[in-house]
Amino acid sequence: GENVEQHPSTLSVQEGDSAVIKCTYSDSASNYFPWYKQELGKRPQLIIDIRSNVGEKKDQRIAVTLNKTAKHFSLHITETQPEDSAVYFCAASISGGYNKLIFGAGTRLAVHP
């Protein structure tokens, strides 16, 4: 089955710096890759997603890149703000069927003022 690895487990940056979180997946059939942000005790919130027919997607300060050959995808947050502090999860799934999401272990991002 699918396995998703996520690095780093913790990331500390200064406000205004960029943050990059990387994930790798094992199943080459996976073709949908969402990123979720979860604040303590809250539900995961979808922040951006990418499908395998696209190499890069951007939404304001957030971007995701996908390298299908290497089975890597990354989340890039620019101009970080303290409110970006949270746990970020990557996930992978295969479209069609039930679309089960397999999550990475998570990255705890701390943005210091």
Added chain:
Amino acid sequence: GAVVSQHPSWVICKSGTSVKIECRSLDFQATTMFWYRQFPKQSLMLMATSNEGSKATYEQGVEKDKFLINHASLTLSTLTVTSAHPEDSSFYICSARIPGFADTQYFGPGTRLTVL
């Protein structure tokens, strides 16, 4: 956006009792819902896929007789933790997909279960 609710938001029960958690899609019909468990400072682990009108599909290692799932309507799935024990204490979260919008999953707010 799609809204998914869960009830209760938290529950405390005695060891040996059963607890039912409800997951509802409020503004769309969900033929498929998913149940996850999240221990403190850990990731979301998929427990089972709940299909309206049919049996749930459980992930490897999840006891189907302990975690009973019923998806009796297009807007409601329930998870019953039977004979709960302290090790079942966790954050249980459901999610749902909008049919026709293939991939995106919307999560409920979660239910924190504490078994004494």
